[in-house]
Amino acid sequence: SIPSRLISNLLGFFSIGSIGFAASAEPFEDPFLQNVDELWQGIAQVLSDHQVPGGAVVIVSPNGILWSEEFGLADRTTGSEVTSDTVFRCGSISKSFVALAILKLQEEGKLKLTDKVADLAGDISFVNPWEDSQPLRLVHLLEHTSGFNEQSLRGFSESIVNVGLRDSLTFDSQARECRWRPGVFFSYSNVNYELAAYIIEQVSGQTFDQYLYDNVLVPLGMENASFLFIEAIQEKLASGYRDDVV
Secondary structure, eight states: OOOSSTTTTTOEEEETTOSOSOOOOSOOOOSSOOSHHHHHHHHHHHHHHHTOOEEEEEEEETTEEEEEEEEEEEETTTTEEOOTTOEEEEETTHHHHHHHHHHHHHHTTSOOTTSBHHHHSTTOOOBOTTTTTSOOBHHHHHHTOSOOOOOOHHHHHOOOTTOOHHHHTTTTGGGOBOSSOTTSOOOOOHHHHHHHHHHHHHHHSSOHHHHHIIIIITTTTOTTOBSSOOHHHHHHBOOOOOTTOO
């Protein structure tokens, strides 16, 4: 199934064939997995236990790809197989890319992790009863220590594709309320990174997806990755399935 609210939930589409290194099927050294056969046994067990239609595994080191392999089906209906060009949703791993973009903007002197969110987020509001003494700062969003609630079920289930961040932030405005002094407790919330992504737009002057593509994905050799459900992604995207739906 195609994910909804792609930008607001920060679901990127990453291709296993987009990293600019040469793949190798040679055995690799690892204290837990001594050979490829043992790895395959583990993969087969996961596929069996969770009824996974297909997937891909890539093992990398600082020198490049050590081993990669594709297996199974990208789409059960059509019977198309997973290939090195198949694109998968990366889900919350995209938060790492958001944080990287924030650090790049800090390196460029355009913001600081200690900046107040109120000074960066433009007209996006939030509630922090302790704002005068303990303001909500950008670092709290990245740490999940803002105290924000998680997105509501309504927010996750909206079926608007490629909605802009500014519009998506109107869905769950009630979630942006600090339940405790910022920086005190950890509580995971997608709302933190949704707001952090919007701050990237405010500071960079570009849309979130374009800034990430130009300044993070392309320099990493990931030209085939995207945060938008574009036509090129549709053609290569693996279908998603839920284990509670036949």
